[in-house]
Structure formats: C-alpha cells, structure tokens
Amino acid sequence: MRIRQFFSESLHHRLVLYFMLLMMIPISVAGTLIYHASDVRISDGALALAEEVIEKTGENMEEVLLDMQSAAKQVAEDHTIQSLLAQLQVPEISEESVISALDARLKQIASMYAGLDGVYICLDDFTVAKSRYYTARDEHDTLLLTGDQYMVIRNHEDIQWIVSDEGSLVADNMGNAILGAARLLPLSVTGQPCGIVVVEVRQSYLKKILDKKLGESGTVFLMSQRPDIALQTAAASDEMVADAAEQVKQADRKIASISSHDRVIFCEPLSLSEWLVVGVVMKQSLRSDSQEILILFIVTVLLTLLLTILVSGGLADYELRQIRRIQTYIKDMENGEFGKPLPPMRPDEIGSLAANTQEMSGKIGELLETVKTEQERMRTAEFKALQAQINPHFLYNSLDSINWLVRKGDMEKATDTISALTAFFRIGLSKGRDMITVREEVEHVRSYLVIQKMRYENQFEYAFYVDPETEDYFVPKLMLQPLVENALYHGIKLCDRKCMLMIQVLSYGDRIEMEVLDNGAGMDAETLACVREAMEHRGENRTNSYGVVNVNDRIQILAGREYGLSFTSEKGVGTSARIVLPKTLKGA
Numbered sequence: 001m002r003i004r005q006f007f008s009e010s011l012h013h014r015l016v017l018y019f020m021l022l023m024m025i026p027i028s029v030a031g032t033l034i035y036h037a038s039d040v041r042i043s044d045g046a047l048a049l050a051e052e053v054i055e056k057t058g059e060n061m062e063e064v065l066l067d068m069q070s071a072a073k074q075v076a077e078d079h080t081i082q083s084l085l086a087q088l089q090v091p092e093i094s095e096e097s098v099i100s101a102l103d104a105r106l107k108q109i110a111s112m113y114a115g116l117d118g119v120y121i122c123l124d125d126f127t128v129a130k131s132r133y134y135t136a137r138d139e140h141d142t143l144l145l146t147g148d149q150y151m152v153i154r155n156h157e158d159i160q161w162i163v164s165d166e167g168s169l170v171a172d173n174m175g176n177a178i179l180g181a182a183r184l185l186p187l188s189v190t191g192q193p194c195g196i197v198v199v200e201v202r203q204s205y206l207k208k209i210l211d212k213k214l215g216e217s218g219t220v221f222l223m224s225q226r227p228d229i230a231l232q233t234a235a236a237s238d239e240m241v242a243d244a245a246e247q248v249k250q251a252d253r254k255i256a257s258i259s260s261h262d263r264v265i266f267c268e269p270l271s272l273s274e275w276l277v278v279g280v281v282m283k284q285s286l287r288s289d290s291q292e293i294l295i296l297f298i299v300t301v302l303l304t305l306l307l308t309i310l311v312s313g314g315l316a317d318y319e320l321r322q323i324r325r326i327q328t329y330i331k332d333m334e335n336g337e338f339g340k341p342l343p344p345m346r347p348d349e350i351g352s353l354a355a356n357t358q359e360m361s362g363k364i365g366e367l368l369e370t371v372k373t374e375q376e377r378m379r380t381a382e383f384k385a386l387q388a389q390i391n392p393h394f395l396y397n398s399l400d401s402i403n404w405l406v407r408k409g410d411m412e413k414a415t416d417t418i419s420a421l422t423a424f425f426r427i428g429l430s431k432g433r434d435m436i437t438v439r440e441e442v443e444h445v446r447s448y449l450v451i452q453k454m455r456y457e458n459q460f461e462y463a464f465y466v467d468p469e470t471e472d473y474f475v476p477k478l479m480l481q482p483l484v485e486n487a488l489y490h491g492i493k494l495c496d497r498k499c500m501l502m503i504q505v506l507s508y509g510d511r512i513e514m515e516v517l518d519n520g521a522g523m524d525a526e527t528l529a530c531v532r533e534a535m536e537h538r539g540e541n542r543t544n545s546y547g548v549v550n551v552n553d554r555i556q557i558l559a560g561r562e563y564g565l566s567f568t569s570e571k572g573v574g575t576s577a578r579i580v581l582p583k584t585l586k587g588a
Helices: 002-008 011-041 044-077 079-087 095-111 147-154 203-210 238-250 283-288 291-334 349-408 411-432 438-455 480-492 525-535 546-559
Strands: 118-123 128-130 160-164 178-187 192-202 219-224 230-232 257-259 263-269 275-282 435-437 460-466 474-476 499-508 511-518 564-570 574-582
Touching: 011 291, 044 079, 044 095, 044 118, 044 178, 044 192, 044 203, 044 219, 044 263, 044 275, 079 095, 079 178, 095 118, 095 128, 118 178, 147 160, 147 178, 147 192, 178 203, 192 203, 203 219, 219 238, 238 263, 238 275, 275 283, 291 349, 349 411, 349 438, 411 438, 435 438, 438 460, 438 474, 438 480, 438 499, 474 546, 480 499, 480 511, 480 546, 480 574, 525 546, 525 564, 546 564, 546 574
Parallel strands: 460 499
Antiparallel strands: 118 128, 118 192, 160 178, 178 192, 219 230, 219 275, 257 263, 263 275, 435 474, 499 511, 511 574, 564 574
C-alpha cells in the first residue's frame, strides 16, 4: 500500500521507475547478447577464405601480366621481326609487303598468349604493324599515346604500363578500354631503338579475373605504384577503391593485411614489383554472413520488444490517460474555448498541473477579449488617422490647378477641371468606405490626371493598363494618387522635355501589383536611400516623404509587413513606384 502511494503521488518517482524498466532491461539483455555475437561474427575462417581468394586472384593476374611482358620481349627479340625491320631499310623492297609480313608474325606471337587483345609495333617514322584487323591510328588521328609517352617508352629498357579507358593506344578498336605494356624496340643491326612494342589486354578481360565476391560489398582490384593506374570490377565503389588504395600506399607494401574499424584490406604483391592485387572485405558483410548471429539477434529483438510492450504498455496507458485529458483541454483552448472545467484528477503533479491549466485558461480568455477590443480600436483609429493625413495634401494641389486656370482666364477648362475634381472627390469620399475596388481607384487617379493635364498640357502624356482580372478586387483608397502626384512634381515637372507617365495594374498569383512609372528626372542613389529610410521610419527625411510613408503604412496596417510600397529609380532615366497587395482584402 505504501509503495503504491509512493508512486501514485509523484510523477517523478513513476518516471524513474519507467526509465529503469524500459532502459535497463533491454540494454542489459541486448548488451550481453551483442557482446557475445560480436565475438563470434568476425570469423577467422571467413577471413582465411577471403585471403585465399585474393592470393588465387593474384596468381591469375600475375600470369596475364607476365604474358604481356613476355610477349613484348619476344616481339623485340624475334629474328623474323628483326629481319623484316632490316628489309624496311632497303628501298628496293616493297614496304607494304614487309608490313603485311610483320602483321602476320605479330598475329602468330599474339596467338601464343591467352587473353592478349593486340600486339603492335610503332616505328619512329609512324609506320605501324599490328596483330589485329582494326585500323591503325596515324599521326593525324586523335592519338591516345602522346609524343611524350612514346619517347619515355622508347628511351627506357623497362616495361612501361599504361591504362587507357578510351581505347587502344595504337588501333581504333571502338573505345574498348585496355591495359597496355610497352617497351622499346631495338634494331639488332645497329643496336639502336627504332620504335616501340605495345602489348594490350582488354580491361574487361582483367575485370573477369578480378570479379571475385568478397561478401555483399567487398571488392578486388589491381593497383600500381603509379597513382593513375587502378583497375576494378564494375560493381566496386570508386570511393571504396580510392580509400583502400590510399591506405595501402600509406602502409608497408609487404604487409599482408590492413585492418580498420569497418574493413579488412588484403595485399597480394606480384612478382612484377610495380603491381599488387588488393582485396577489401567489409566487416559488416562478414557479420551478416553468420546465420546463427542473425537468428540470435532476431530472437533477442523480438523478446526485448515483447517484454517492453508488456511492461510499458500498461504503465504508459495509466500515466497518459490523465495527460491526454489535459492535452485535449489545451487543444480546446487553441480553438478559442477558455474557462471550461476539467474532470477531477489524481492528487499528484498532474492534478496540480490540471488545476493550474484550468485557472490559466480562464485568465487567458479574459485577457484575449480585452486585447482584441483594444487592438480593434487602435487599428481603426490608426487607419483613419493615416488616411485623413492625405486629403489636405492633394486637395491643396487640385485647387491650386483650378486657381491657375481661373487666373489665366480659361473658364471652359476651369469648369472641366471642377467637374473632374467633383468626380475625384466623389470616389475619394466613397460614402465613408476605406476600401474601394481597383476600378474605382483607377478612375480616381484618372480624374486627378485630367485636372493636372489641363494645367501641364504640354509637359506630359499618360496611359493606363489595367488587367481586367484585377478590377473587382478591393484595395485601400487613395494609394495611387500620391504616387502619381510625386511623379508629376518631383520627376516630370523638373524636366525640360515632354515626359510619359504610365499607370498599370497587374495580377500575379495571389497578389496585385500596381505600378506608377515615369521617364522624368529620376532620383540619385542618396535621395532614393532617404526615401526608403523614410518608409521604414528611419532617417531625417520622413516629413518630406510623408505621402509615400502614409501609403506604405496604410498597406502594412491592413495587409501585413510582407506587402507595401517600393521604389526603383535612376537619375536622368526615371522612377518606378510599385505597390504589392494581397487579393484577400475585403470591402468595408
């Protein structure tokens, strides 16, 4: 009874008990079994078998490489070939017949060695003899054997090994990758080199020798001391081969095996000191090969899982039942339901949390109602104040235009201007509405431009483009007129040439873009920066730019900070004022 009370009154005590049961039992069981399994999985027998495979592969590969070396030496020392080479020095003897005889002899020699793809003689005068029927490359072809490589081979007695992934070094064999062994070809009469001998084996043939399975992800490859020579099977990972080759280079080549945390690397040096066969065995694949370990692991996991489900299921359900009630209660709060009663809870930390949550819910509900009321009042007052600021500004400029026409004596235009002003104020007042349609906003600006055109008739022209799709969307009123006014007074009026004013309204996805463009005086970088600072309520130019600041503030109050007004301008080129608004604004 006391033990039950000890755990029922404290969530902390229960959590300690749960963690002990859920962590210690699986870890103890799994840890013991994994330790035992790890000791068995790395099998000496499997590693010995892999080492034997590498050794056998090394023997087969060494046989091929020795055949290549022997074939090259036999060609260089063959009496028939030396006799034919001497005949090439005699002008009376047909060179074509001699080359044909050399081709036949090379074919005979190539047939003595299994696996050879081709045997070739390349002379200093670009004469080529070959054992295959492929067309020989000439000095005008794309030579895979460069002049520098040719001279290195010609001037050294040792065999030179070359890997070509693009095809034969001598013959155009349609891109079949090869491994080549090359050596100088001396002329026995003079004892001086007269060319080189090239013996080639297709990489596909070598890869068949290397294609040995060392677990699911192991590989066997042939590597040389030279960093650019490495042959691998098609299934091998380039990254695995590169990592293994680097470890072999850093270690002593005489070491039979290199072991790291995830792999064992076997090295089989060949009698040709430049070459060795390398095998990579991933330890993980060795572990997966053991069926006994796999079965033991599966049984362990199933037993641990079953034990965990049986023990934790009942305990978790007991604890989570109360927590779920609080979770549901909090979700109701997220949906706006505050102050609801909670069912009775146990007298522990969860019960105390439930009581505090219920009390907090009631207080939050009261606070939200208060804040909502105050914010609505503040938002309405701020919007009305900002909108009111703009009316005296454009009214003054419009009346100034009418006054100028009256003084000029042009009463007909003054009457037209007053009519336009009447339409302007009719739309501007819009029966007290703060939101009007795009169609009304455009008509409002059109009336304003009629007034200004009468005053500045020869100073500018204007045009509208309004996407019909946008005309019925609602926008805050009196946005375009301050921008058009700025374009006239700060851009067009300052120019001594006739300018163009363009107003366009376009639809882009879920937003509307309204733009006022002029090719007037434009702004320099410093003035443009001051305007942008003013719209962010920074800098000292906020008073002079109150019209655009007003427009930007009204947009962001209604739509959010991601919308608003932006300017681009260049001195002497013109200015673009762009408004971005959402299509979701509603009319009042």
